[in-house]
Amino acid sequence: MSLRWDIREHASLGYFVLRWLCITAPLGALVGSSVAFFLWLLHQATLTRWQHPELLYFLPLAGVVIAYAHHRWGKNVAAGNNLIMEQIHEPGGGVPKRMLPFVLFSTVLTHLFGGSAGREGTAVQMGGSIAQALGCFLRLGKNDTKILLTCGIAAGFGAVFGTPLTGAIFALEVLSLGSMRYDSLIPCFMASIFGNLVCAAWGIHHTQYSITAASLHMGGVVAHITPVIALKVVCAAVLFGLVGFVFAELMHTLSGLFKRVVPAYWLRPVVGAGLVLGISWALGTQDYLGLGVTTASGAGSSIVNAFHGTGVSSWSWFWKLLLTAITLSCGFKGGEVTPLFFVGAALGSALAGLLGLPVDLMAGLGFIGVFAGATNTPLACTLMGVEVFGGQYLPYFAMTCFFAYLFSGHSGIYLSQRVDAPKCAGLSGRDSSLRDVRQGKDSLFMKLLKRGE
Template sequence: MTLSRLIVTSGANIRVILKWGCVLVPMSACIGTLCAIFLWLLDQVTACRIAHPGLLWLLPLAGVAVGLAYHGFGRCAEGGNNLIIDQIHEPGGGVPLRMAPLVLVSTVISHLFGASVGREGTAVQIGGSLASGFGRLFRLEPHEVRIVLTSGIAAGFGAVFGTPIAGAIFALEVLSIGQINYRPLLPAAFSSIFADWVCHSWGIHHTSYRVTFGGAPDWGGSVFHMNPILLAKVGVAAVCFGLASLLFAESVHRLTPVIRRTCPVAWLRPAIGGVLTIALVHCVGSRDYLGLGVVAATQDGASIVNFFHTGDYTWSWLYKLLFTVAVLATGYKGGEVTPLFFIGAGLGNTLSGLLGVPVDLLASVGFVAVFAGAANTPLACTFMGIELFGATNIVYIATGCFVAYLCSGHSGIYLSQRVRVAKHADPLIIPNMPLRQARTVWDK
């Protein structure tokens, strides 16, 4: 390469870096700041709900209020995460900026009154909404809009969970099943890391999970990171995690049209979910399954943190699944991921006694594996396991995520995903088929 050619190429690269820096730095800072505000608000309303149990009785009315807000102002913002994924695959009208404040306020209201929803959906929609706004502000081309939207997803996910590397991989992997486009990798990684740093700079701290298991002694007495018998047991549990992912996703997808037929008025449907939640609380006799469920109101209550210790939580994972399906199918906002963490960790806690596996190990594997199966993102969830629990047990974490991914079938919580490479040979599933179509091929 001649000197003149090197100078021209270097100048072009510098211009590209400066251009993307002007877009991604302020965008990631805004997303990280909004995620910090969102997480702070969640802490406040959760404490308020626990202090005032009577708020649960107002959940149906709160749901109707959110439904009316989306009916009056939401329009295409109702599409949520699937709208963002669709816009990345086929850029069109963009993601409306009003999606960010609508979903933030709606999720906070849902948590205040006890709906069993998560926070990932809100963070991803905040990221996608702001990213689309920056794309319009800088008049980006369609291929550049794809990159900035992917980066927005990464920033929201990485900041809200404190897992920036998993956030970057998730943003790439969630778009398509079986194939990853690495072109947006650097912008997505930068956005996720920067947004996470901004969120942390506002004083936000994420829950720490302690996994004491650090390997088993081999035949020579040395501690090794993998035991074949233990790995086989984790593989068996991973099949259960994948089936739990499938059960969760299909329960939401199949109950939603039933609710729509039962109540044609969209803004009234959340009232059904509110009433179902109140009924479930009285049937189960516990409020542990309201809200996020990261930490319990009582010392021994069912919660993600407590699942890493021995306790009587046999059916907690199933109760959380019922609570969450009831509100998601009726239109409450928030997301599925933290409830999936609860379901996975709770199921891992239950299976640990049956399989003779250390409870903290199987709870940590279940934590990420059920999400991997439901979101079809095994690589991102493996990285998430490393960021949350450390790399010591990576073989077990990866095994759990990969097996759960395969066992969850062609279903999932994001119906706008494209099936690039099918999980198994199936003549009815063709390349680039949307997941919403692939999951119904056997119903026809």
């Protein structure tokens, strides 16, 4: 058999790479700069709230402002990440340009006055808005626009967390359960790289975490897997997946409950803010407000302290989960991922003593495991473990994320995710969205509510 080589094929591939290099470079620069500005504003808002704790009393008023602004001028941006995903699956009206300023300042207001929220959703939505505007300017076709929107997700995620490889895979994996479109792989990778580089060039620094797990004495490049430790990690991963399921279902259920019980759109964030502040007051701490990466004093419950096993209690993960679900379901804006990091790290830290494993290892596994379960992105979360903590514990990262993904079921924080392949044979949901799957059966929490009526 003779060697077959069609030079036109490789010329086309080369042109594809060069073309998308020229498109993703400005996209990454714009998204990276926007994310850098957003992270700077968020840092200033957090410092201001720490210096002036009396700002917490204005959280209900901030909620009214956010709700009114979105009701009056931003109804078409309320769907957030789900809107971007829907436009990738079935292009329609596009992602509005106004999404960027709306989500940016709404998130900063949420954090300034003490809402419990994250930042990933904001960065992704900013990336999608910029990508849509760039696509219109370049007059791209339908398929290229879908790729560019996916690149916007990658650039936003990669820049906001400083994890470019994770950003690229997350953008591909988050769209559908069980499949990825590889025609977007190279463009997403380039967009995420550019976004991260530009964000870093603006002087933005990300929190550094590490896992030493010295007591395991694991030498070599990749940690050796032992049956006992593997079994313990799998048991923890199942729990991480279940907690991811609980977070997603609780957030969706509370959102519907707020709309049903509080018909006035502007009153929902007032009620939600009252609950958030009331629970914080009852707990006697403000540690569960804001991002939760660290605290004003450095002590108390935070992601950083979870890796040292200090400041976090056995229930710290639950309180962060509850306050974040209330904050985001009643009308405040922000992401879910950083709170999920808090929930996972705190839960892993609490499990470390029970399982006899190092605290920093378990906090790291929880960090990525709950995230994998709630977003249905096991590959991206495994890579995040490598980018954030290093590659030595890769087998345990993969084990955690894969089992957490499986046991979170057909649930997730993004209802526009498509189910291209159910998580195991015999389960329904193929060719539908998580929203369709969820509407086909009452959620666990809605069943409990109805039973109590």
